[in-house]
Amino acid sequence: xxxxxxxxxxxxxxxxxxxxxxxxxxxxxxxxxxxxxxxxxxxxxxxxxxxxxxxxxxxxxxxxxxxxxxxxxxxxxxxxxxxxxxxxxxxxxxxxxxxxxxxxxxxxxxxxx
Amino acid sequence: xxxxxxxxxxxxxxxxxxxxxxxxxxxxxxxxxxxxxxxxxxxxxxxxxxxxxxxxxxxxxxxxxxxxxxxxxxxxxxxxxxxxxxxxxxxxxxxxxxxxxxxxxxxxxxxxxx
Numbered sequence: 001x002x003x004x005x006x007x008x009x010x011x012x013x014x015x016x017x018x019x020x021x022x023x024x025x026x027x028x029x030x031x032x033x034x035x036x037x038x039x040x041x042x043x044x045x046x047x048x049x050x051x052x053x054x055x056x057x058x059x060x061x062x063x064x065x066x067x068x069x070x071x072x073x074x075x076x077x078x079x080x081x082x083x084x085x086x087x088x089x090x091x092x093x094x095x096x097x098x099x100x101x102x103x104x105x106x107x108x109x110x111x112x113x
Numbered sequence: 114x115x116x117x118x119x120x121x122x123x124x125x126x127x128x129x130x131x132x133x134x135x136x137x138x139x140x141x142x143x144x145x146x147x148x149x150x151x152x153x154x155x156x157x158x159x160x161x162x163x164x165x166x167x168x169x170x171x172x173x174x175x176x177x178x179x180x181x182x183x184x185x186x187x188x189x190x191x192x193x194x195x196x197x198x199x200x201x202x203x204x205x206x207x208x209x210x211x212x213x214x215x216x217x218x219x220x221x222x223x224x225x226x227x
Contacts, residue, residue: 042202042217090156099145104156
């Protein structure tokens, strides 16, 4: 099993550009999450999904959109990137919510100039 | 503000010594706590968890202690090894449950001196 994978690993954008980050998991997990991690900070939840076709807002959802068209994939979109969105983005998945262990991907380092 | 935090941003210990990483939380409704390890350039990795109805839980070389009276959580690593060098995060989940329940602290960077 590959676990949780993220594409791309690195990306540099100019302000106003758009992009989509892809997260894929092969563990048949129902729940998927997108976090951002800023220097010296813990992870903050952007959006999450409790199943195929569902999404919900987390702690810091503004400026991001997500889609869960397939159970194994969770996409994070930035429609108009801003320098404040420079961060490392982590995707995670879990079999269910609550106390089920979240498995994290390796991260995507995004720089917005 | 942060409902989960760590007392020290960096902790340096000698190889072979025991390490103690501390975490304070402010949400009395939190009923589940997790410690994660994050190595450089990688995603967080689950280490150990504890529910609020427990005071202590042991794993392989790691022990988590929970003091609900003072809202304090600690991670003890026995006989630290070079591979233990990483940033350690505590995370909590409130009794509201659900997928959005995890709140992460800022992390402590554990440095193992040879």
